[in-house]
Amino acid sequence: MERRDILKGVVCCLIIVALVYGCSGKEGPSSPKQAVISMFGAMEKDDKAALAHLLDLPELMKTINEDYALQLDSPRVFTSPIQLLEDLTGNGLTKTRWFAMQRIIGNTVVTGETATVEVTFIDKDKSIGYLTKFGVHMANEKWKIYSFKTLQEPPGD
Numbered sequence: 423m424e425r426r427d428i429l430k431g432v433v434c435c436l437i438i439v440a441l442v443y444g445c446s447g448k449e450g451p452s453s454p455k456q457a458v459i460s461m462f463g464a465m466e467k468d469d470k471a472a473l474a475h476l477l478d479l480p481e482l483m484k485t486i487n488e489d490y491a492l493q494l495d496s497p498r499v500f501t502s503p504i505q506l507l508e509d510l511t512g513n514g515l516t517k518t519r520w521f522a523m524q525r526i527i528g529n530t531v532v533t534g535e536t537a538t539v540e541v542t543f544i545d546k547d548k549s550i551g552y553l554t555k556f557g558v559h560m561a562n563e564k565w566k567i568y569s570f571k572t573l574q575e576p577p578g579d
Contacts, residue, residue: 460476470508
């Protein structure tokens, strides 16, 4: 019986160590594609804190000549990371538009510490697909998204 108690203690310790290590925040997404998947999950949960860890907010703030919300004639300019996070959560325009469409996460191309992840947004009502490539790079030993870029709008059927 004493051996069983020791075994239970060891198993409990291993579980606690695994939980502490998993929740420590030192580990980021294991791949660029996982960073994009995690971003959509955080958007769905309106988790601004998780988004702040998945996004390279200073780099995203530099985007001023294009709008990634899709279907806009002129780009919006965000003056703070808070505005950007609000746009990606709750009733934000980008979240609303992205989540109104089917999202397909496609090919990933990794070159050293940078990568692109294809994300296609499909507007079924208009029969339009918006091909994007999200830029992802290593920052502080974590994969972070630094760019959302619309590449093309294939014609509808």
